[in-house]
Amino acid sequence: MPHFSLEYSSNLDEIINISDLCDALRVAGIETGVFPMAGMRVRAFACDHYSIADGKADRGFIDLSVRLRGGRSLEVRKTATQAIFKAAEDFLADAMAKHPIALSMEMRDIDxxxxxxxxxxxxxxxxEG
Structure with a gap:
């Protein structure tokens, strides 16, 4: 494992290839060396109903939640969080330069x-074996 879940405003479907973002995050997770390839799961859910900041229709958001089996040190989790968030930032840089988008991430352990x-x-x- 881990499970990566992206929740995003559906207006972003017009400007971001969400499938490619999912794949970029999958690769970033593997490249951390923290997560086994066979355990990677990345999925995205569009939100059709939302209200952001000042309420203008062009505002967008992406919230990345990473759930992983407990047992990794805080330092390992912090390093992985930074690498995954950086991959998201890099992927979204062009879109965020042209459109108002909020990006957030949370990593948490599963018992x-x-x-x-x-x-x-x-x-x-x-x-793999």
Whole structure:
């Protein structure tokens, strides 16, 4: 694991390729060296109903939530948070220069004793075991 969930204002579908953003975040997560490739999950949810800042229709937001199994040190989580947020910043730089967009992120632990997991993905990925 981790699970990356993007919640974003649907007006951004017109200016950002959200699928490409998801993939960029997946790659950034793997490149941290903190998360196993087979455990990466990135998904996005568009919000059709929202009100931002002064209420103008062109305002947008992206909120990235990263949930991961507990056990990593604060320093490791901080480093991973910085790398993932930087990847999001870099991907969104052009869009944010031209459009009013708020970007936020939160990383939090999941209690491993209360979060059972089952996956056959590793059985289908070359080099994973």
């Amino acid at each position: 491993p004793e209360l979060s059972p997991k089952l996956s056959s993905i590793r059985n289908f990925i070359s080099g």
